[in-house]
Amino acid sequence: MNPPDTKHTESFNLSILARDMDGPTFRAALERLGFSQVEFARLLGSSRRATQYWLEKGPPRSVACLVHLLLEQGMSTPTPGVLVDPRSAEASDAALSAIEPELSRLLKRAEQAGWPRPLLVSAVAHFVAARILD
Numbered sequence: 001m002n003p004p005d006t007k008h009t010e011s012f013n014l015s016i017l018a019r020d021m022d023g024p025t026f027r028a029a030l031e032r033l034g035f036s037q038v039e040f041a042r043l044l045g046s047s048r049r050a051t052q053y054w055l056e057k058g059p060p061r062s063v064a065c066l067v068h069l070l071l072e073q074g075m076s077t078p079t080p081g082v083l084v085d086p087r088s089a090e091a092s093d094a095a096l097s098a099i100e101p102e103l104s105r106l107l108k109r110a111e112q113a114g115w116p117r118p119l120l121v122s123a124v125a126h127f128v129a130a131r132i133l134d
Contacts, residue, residue: 021064023056029067030055073102 021029030040041051044063054063085091103124110120 020058020061021067022058023054026059026064026067027055029071033067033070 030037035043037051037055038048041048044066054060058064059067107117107120107124111117
């Protein structure tokens with residue numbers, strides 16, 4: 001087995017996985033990301049009541065990790081109302097604009113490592129069909 005190619009590895013701060021987050025910090029993070037309580041609860045599939053509790057006491061570590069990742073990666077957040085109908089063209093366009101930069105970086109790194117683009121596109125399509133649409 002060949003050693004991993006580290007020249008294309010982006011730095012990632014693993015300490016975010018172990019960080020706790022208090023309520024005021026969580027509130028500030030949601031505001032910075034552009035989420036209302038309801039929108040964030042809907043995104044996670046949790047209740048508004050849970051989000052309200054987290055705003056007071058701090059979220060569980062898994063949610064704090066997600067928030068830290070969103071902040072660190074600079075992921076854009078949906079504009080209010082876009083998630084009302086996730087099948088709409090507006091929602092689809094917004095989601096694509098949020099993930100396109102990361103997908104482009106991933107494809108570029110894979111191509112630099114020698115993977116042919118048609119095979120990568122096929123692999124992404126398979127990934128979506130097998131893991132997300134099921």
